[in-house]
Amino acid sequence: MILVAKPQLDEAEIEAVSDVLRSGMIAQGQRVADFEQAFAEYNGVEHAVAVNSGTAALHAALLAHGIGKGDEVITSPFSFIATANAVLFTGATPVFADIEPETFNIDPDLMAEKIGPRTKAIMPVHLYGHPAEMDAIREIAEDRHLLLIEDACQSHGATFGGKKVGSFGTGAFSFYPTKNMTTSEGGMLTTNSKDVAEKARMIRAHGSAQRYLHEMLGYNLRMTDICAAIGLVQLQKLDRYTVQRQQNAESLTKGLQDVENITCPTVRNGCGHVFHQYTVRTTRRDDLAAYLNDKGIGTGIHYPIPIHRQPYYQDLGYTDSMPISEKASREVLSLPVHPQLAEEDINHIISSIKEWSGKR
Structure with missing residues (x-):
């Protein structure tokens, strides 16, 4: 896995x-x-x-x-x-x-x-x-x-x-x-x-x-x-870890940028993104997560419920709509991007998502 x-x-x-x-x-x-x-x-x-x-x-x-x-x-x-x-x-x-x-x-x-x-x-x-x-x-x-x-x-x-x-x-x-x-x-x-x-x-x-x-x-x-x-010890390794994450993210974006129904992460000009998560968007999020799991690829949803929609915050009286956050919560899916990924792992993630996209 x-x-x-x-x-x-x-x-x-x-x-x-x-x-x-x-x-x-x-x-x-x-x-x-x-x-x-x-x-x-x-x-x-x-x-x-x-x-x-x-x-x-x-x-x-x-x-x-x-x-x-x-x-x-x-x-x-x-x-x-x-x-x-x-x-x-x-x-x-x-x-x-x-x-x-x-x-x-x-x-x-x-x-x-x-x-x-x-x-x-x-x-x-x-x-x-x-x-x-x-x-x-x-x-x-x-x-x-x-x-x-x-x-x-x-x-x-x-x-x-x-x-x-x-x-x-x-x-x-x-x-x-x-x-x-x-x-x-x-x-x-x-x-x-x-x-x-x-x-x-x-x-x-x-x-x-x-x-x-x-x-x-x-x-x-x-x-x-x-x-x-x-x-x-970890702080001494952090910059190396960051470069590895950025390289993995670059490879994922290069492989996935033209895949239908997948939106890759944005990096704004002037920003150094350290890719704690590599989070894509898709309107078929749950279907993709299940497909990748069957392929031996772990995923995460960060986050499935915005804070203002959490039960405790609803009890506190939070009623405002946050449409962009609510839409994102239905579409975001985090893919592996950590430094221990091998090249074959990244290729497997890309090829699996391409296979999934073609099975419509």
Whole structure:
């Protein structure tokens, strides 16, 4: 079976974890500090704060900016549910703006239309590894005096105009096993604000900057040295992984671009797409997924239900239609693109889809 996602781990990660276990220091320690420094340098920011998940990174970023009850945060309905849930965790209200059909990222014009008197922040999602339209989004944030928080959980190393995502505002990254780099579980907040970084560090440690002195409400969001040791190794490999993903995506697009009823991913000029997912569109999505499964090819649907249509959000009273997101949810299908694919795997994916297209 060709898996749709596969963590890239080898002896280097195993040895790094073994070193931590032998040291006896397995909770948050020097490895975490080293990982934070390396990740900040990689992304061109002043500060990085390691936490235990991408969801925690989003939550801590919002709290560190003082977002809470009575505030609204504009974001995308076409993302993993953690994007909006993190807003709810703070007591604030997510407000959804629909997406661009080509990139699946939030539409800046529609975002601007949603700004109201309670809007405190805008939170674009760099979905599938493709950066959102950051020139327009940053302009909106500056003109309307809004906080800018980037959900970069799927976009490690992605660039917009040569600048890495997560460095335009306050960024949040995930290191879940299927991401472009992993720590097994984990997340990272990135920022150029010393104040935000200090607050985030307190939030992740029960509101404490000094042991047993608690100055604010906080949580246990810490990363372990075990996870950080994996992350340090993975970060050294990330650029190589990215090139492999981009090459695999280029081969898939070349092979599929003329296949009927298949729309390949778009890469906007000036954007560095890191292809966390290679997501096509087809009006026969479920039929194609079943056909590929029979051919030994794994697929994924990211995402079958937009956030505003999830049962919990329906119970909260979300009734607005997001037609572009809703249409995308019926058509998107993610194909394998990870670095462990061999040339014969890619050829098998292409030939299988061509066979499927011809069986009408």
